[in-house]
Amino acid sequence: DARVTQTPRHKVTEMGQEVTMRCQPILGHNTVFWYRQTMMQGLELLAYFRNRAPLDDSGMPKDRFSAEMPDATLATLKIQPSEPRDSAVYFCASGLVGGGREQETQYFGPGTRLLVL
Amino acid sequence: GNSVTQMEGPVTLSEEAFLTINCTYTATGYPSLFWYVQYPGEGLQLLLKATKADDKGSNKGFEATYRKETTSFHLEKGSVQVSDSAVYFCALSLTGGGADGLTFGKGTHLIIQP
Numbered sequence: 001d002a003r004v005t006q007t008p009r010h011k012v013t014e015m016g017q018e019v020t021m022r023c024q025p026i027l028g029h030n031t032v033f034w035y036r037q038t039m040m041q042g043l044e045l046l047a048y049f050r051n052r053a054p055l056d057d058s059g060m061p062k063d064r065f066s067a068e069m070p071d072a073t074l075a076t077l078k079i080q081p082s083e084p085r086d087s088a089v090y091f092c093a094s095g096l097v098g099g100g101r102e103q104e105t106q107y108f109g110p111g112t113r114l115l116v117l
Numbered sequence: 118g119n120s121v122t123q124m125e126g127p128v129t130l131s132e133e134a135f136l137t138i139n140c141t142y143t144a145t146g147y148p149s150l151f152w153y154v155q156y157p158g159e160g161l162q163l164l165l166k167a168t169k170a171d172d173k174g175s176n177k178g179f180e181a182t183y184r185k186e187t188t189s190f191h192l193e194k195g196s197v198q199v200s201d202s203a204v205y206f207c208a209l210s211l212t213g214g215g216a217d218g219l220t221f222g223k224g225t226h227l228i229i230q231p
Contacts, residue, residue: 004160033218043206045218056218091160097216104216108153108160 002026004109006092012115018080021112024073025094032075033093033106034060034067043091049075050097082116089113119144123207123222130197131230138192138225140181140207148209150174150183150190151219155204164192164205202229 005024013019025032033048047057052069060067064086066078079086095106123140130136142148149168153161165174170185179194190207207222 031216035218042223043219043221045220048218050216059218093161095216097212104149104212105163105166106210106219108162110160 002107004092004094004107006090006109006112008112009110010113010115012117013082014117015083016081017116018078019082019086019114019116021077021090021092021114023075023077023092023094023109025075025092026096026107027073029094029096029107031095031097032069033095034075034077035091035093037089037091037111038087046077046090082114084116087114087116119148119209119211119220121207121209121220121222123205123225125223126204126226127228128225129228129230132199133196134229136192136194136197136201136227138205138207138227140190140192140222142188142190142207142209144188144209144211146211148211150181151208151210152179152181152190152192153206153208153221155206155224157203161206197227197229199229199231202227 007022031050034046037043046060047067049069069075089111091111092109093106121142151166152164154164155161165176167174167183173182181190181192204224204226206224208219210219
């Protein structure tokens with residue numbers, strides 16, 4: 001049963017600290033997405049990668065957020081320094097491009113629930 | 118730009134009632150449409166999708182038909198169960214859903230009472 005995994009599942013930190021969230025996409029998927037979910041804004045796309053290259057990070061605050069894919073099995077989202085307004089649930093999703101619209105789907109991980117005090 | 122509008126919740130129904138959750142969209146291209154479901158404390162699970170006009174997506178008794186003329190993708194189920202209680206998200210993609218980011222509605226919280 002292939003799944004997207006995310007670590008940590010929960011993170012409590014203090015303002016100003018660095019936060020790193022990790023995602024392992026489904027093996028063989030070539031596209032990885034990062035989303036943020038808050039009560040006020042709902043689900044927002046932050047960034048996404050294709051074959052490890054960043055395609056779009058326009059949804060991400062550039063001054064404090066960074067996203068990378070060191071290899072095909074790991075994506076990271078880093079916040080430095082963190083602020084209370086970054087408190088949210090961060091979801092990673094992966095998908096496979098190719099095979100036409102019917103075959104393409106995004107699969108979501110369980111999320112990292114971040115609280116910045 | 119692209120946007121999705123769905124009815125605000127919470128929606129509270131009795132078990133075995135008929136369910137409709139409305140969803141309308143605006144898109145710059147020809148979108149694929151999705152319903153995702155989120156159970157408490159979990160990630161989003163794909164419930165159903167449709168990739169072209171007049172297609173009907175269906176899964177676990179839920180159905181939705183892609184209506185291009187009304188730009189809608191309403192979710193329906195004939196007889197809901199307590200286990201259907203969750204938050205339901207309507208979403209669109211300008212591809213099949215694996216190649217670009219999804220645009221989501223705000224979500225509808227569904228509560229089914231026994």
